[in-house]
Amino acid sequence: MTEAIVLERERGLLTLRFNRPDKKNALTRAMYSRLAEALKQADSDPEINAVLITGSAECFTAGNDIADFVEQPPSDLDSPVFHFMLNLLECRKPVVAAVAGAAVGIGTTLLLHCDLVYVARDARLRMPFVNLGLCPEFGSSLILPRMQGQAKAAELLLLGEGFSGEQAAQWGIATEALSSGAAAVSKARKMALRFDELPAEAVRISKQLMKAPDRELIRQVIEEEGVLFTQRLKSPEAVAALNGFINRH
Numbered sequence: 001m002t003e004a005i006v007l008e009r010e011r012g013l014l015t016l017r018f019n020r021p022d023k024k025n026a027l028t029r030a031m032y033s034r035l036a037e038a039l040k041q042a043d044s045d046p047e048i049n050a051v052l053i054t055g056s057a058e059c060f061t062a063g064n065d066i067a068d069f070v071e072q073p074p075s076d077l078d079s080p081v082f083h084f085m086l087n088l089l090e091c092r093k094p095v096v097a098a099v100a101g102a103a104v105g106i107g108t109t110l111l112l113h114c115d116l117v118y119v120a121r122d123a124r125l126r127m128p129f130v131n132l133g134l135c136p137e138f139g140s141s142l143i144l145p146r147m148q149g150q151a152k153a154a155e156l157l158l159l160g161e162g163f164s165g166e167q168a169a170q171w172g173i174a175t176e177a178l179s180s181g182a183a184a185v186s187k188a189r190k191m192a193l194r195f196d197e198l199p200a201e202a203v204r205i206s207k208q209l210m211k212a213p214d215r216e217l218i219r220q221v222i223e224e225e226g227v228l229f230t231q232r233l234k235s236p237e238a239v240a241a242l243n244g245f246i247n248r249h
Contacts, residue, residue, distance in 0.1 A: 063105030100181025
């Protein structure tokens with residue numbers, strides 16, 4: 001059976017690669033468990049200096065696998081998706097992301113918690129939570145208004161408007177926009193491997209200092225969003241929207 005999350009080690013770099021090309025790398029409960037555990041292990045492994053999260057040169061992730069989501073919805077903050085969120089939030093090692101093609105829902109919001117993000121210019125990012133009868137997650141309701149202002153954040157979170165990799169770089173969601181998916185993956189790997197050459201403890205402390213002022217607030221918001229998100233999953237609006245999505249696909 002092909003692994004849906006492929007783990008690859010190269011020197012001090014651990015790569016977590018989404019590998020469901022037939023499903024546009026849509027994320028399942030089992031994949032979140034695998035990602036959460038891999039992040040936890042990387043954080044405690046002295047031989048790992050950085051983590052790279054990527055899909056393929058054609059597709060990052062279409063977000064949650066809706067069929068899996070409806071069949072096994074997260075019921076509380078002990079669900080695998082929240083383990084993944086909190087392990088990424090708490091990861092002391094630098095986390096780099098390489099984004100090509102679609103980055104939908106959590107495929108966009110997880111980028112807000114990475115330290116370096118390299119995207120293809122024509123990548124397609126979108127957070128259609130409201131469109132599915134849901135609400136923002138992974139701290140996006142706090143981070144995006146702070147980053148972009150209330151008006152632009154409302155366009156992205158209340159209307160679910162999509163945007164390009166080039167726009168993501170302009171708005172500070174991404175570090176740099178590259179000419180292609182392959183170029184984004186290559187640049188992300190190159191930059192992630194640079195952490196092999198830097199003093200690991202100095203990097204860890206510097207990241208800690210950068211993240212410390214907002215970490216507890218973001219954690220609190222993630223938990224508040226999570227409670228509302230799980231409640232919304234049972235709402236008539238969400239049930240109708242999610243079932244309609246499944247029937248269309």
